[in-house]
Amino acid sequence: MSTHKPLRAGLIGLGSMGRNHARVLHGLEGVELVAVADPVAARGSAPAGVPLVRSVAELAAAGIDYAVVACPTALHEEVALDLAERGIHALIEKPLAPSVRSAETIGRAFEKRGLVAAVGHIERFNPALRELRTRLELGELGEVLQVVTRRQGPFPARIADVGVVYDLATHDIDLTTWLTNSRYESVSSHTVARSGRPHEDMVGFIGRLSCGAITSHLVNWLSPLKERVTIVTGEHGCFVADTLTADLWFHANGSQPTEWEGLRQFRGVSEGDVTRYAVVKREPLLVEHETFRDAVLGEEADIVTLKQATDTVAVAEAVLAAAADGTSVGLDPRRPLTPL
Incomplete structure (x- = not known):
């Protein structure tokens, strides 16, 4: 990886998969995990030293370059569209959405704004x-x-x-x-x-x-x-x-x-x-995060695109x-x- 100023990352969701994302993000080279958003997570459940906020708006206010979306699938469209509107790149947990219509809506939003977006098909x-x-x-x-x-x-x-x-x-x-x-x-x-x-x-x-x-x-x-x-x-x-x-x-x-x-x-x-x-x-999750980080930096990276995930x-x-x-x-x- 080239030498860059660390990317500022945020995480949305501290469920079972979200906690794994937090662990990897917290130690990922070239990335700083600046905040975690979860409306119901217990205080102290975020990694040590990482603030826990309650909304995407608060997360965005922390000044992030990209977000990892690990909330329930039913909320993916609402959260993803909010991120796209704010100009924030996103790695979204799989499945991308609960329907093709919803997946296509997400895809159009990120494509329209020229943002990097990928889906966490970890296999x-x-x-x-x-x-x-x-x-x-x-x-x-x-x-x-x-x-x-x-x-x-x-x-x-x-x-x-x-x-x-x-x-x-x-x-x-x-x-x-x-x-x-x-x-x-x-x-x-x-x-x-x-x-x-x-x-x-x-x-x-x-x-x-x-x-x-x-x-x-x-x-x-x-x-x-x-x-x-x-x-x-x-x-x-x-x-x-x-x-x-x-x-x-x-x-x-x-x-x-x-x-x-x-x-x-x-x-x-x-x-x-x-x-x-x-x-x-x-570790597959670490390689997935490294790949997305590189894509955000504009480097060649084999991410799972929103179009592939919609298929x-x-x-x-x-x-x-x-x-x-x-x-x-x-x-x-x-x-x-x-x-x-």
Whole structure:
């Protein structure tokens, strides 16, 4: 990073994710966390020495260059539009908004004012997935045939305003389009609500991507097993990424013929070598913040743009619509594929 006067950053929201943002911002090179805004947080809950204020107006009055928005999704549009009107750059937690209409409204506001804005789809900064994407771009897998994800675990008490599709499945939607540089063309899904809340807590959905690959995603808050797995299968084998541990394996198609007749009849490919890669494991949230900081400074930085995040919201809407109608829902082909 070039030598610059430290950027002045503010944080909106001190919930579970907000506290993580506060921790990273408080120690981020080239950035000074000058204040945190939360209307209900307890005094003393902000990092030591950082003032706690109650509104965006008070936060802006502290003189900030950019803000991190970590309040509930339902408030994103109101807060983001306020920041845009004040000329403040923003890193907004995912999902960008609770609807495509809201996401597009936010996008227009920041674009109109020429501000830097990004969305915190943190899986793009997971070491295992970054390594996987690099290897896919190098053609190591050949044609991608299928992407499978499993994201499940106990219900998090931090969530109150959205269901599992917007809170968790948006991770899988975004990482799938990012890994394959493709868009969803259609989805079909089923949801379950078993925890007594108004929102769904389990979803299973399949999709077809513009590259021709098919996808399958299992996401829930009903499992005592916490699992974060992405499997990408292609011409030459499959990659398996565990994003909880940031481990990546490659299972190669075998080159040796199977002589056992009984096995040969049931296998399209033979089993080959299994490789576990040594991946440098930096904290994804720190890398996300470094990337956004660099973007604000005008340096080249691979942020998750508002347009990309709006595409993800569109797929999430389609997943819920497909579950409600019991049909397969096509994604509007007139919405252009945003370069990734």
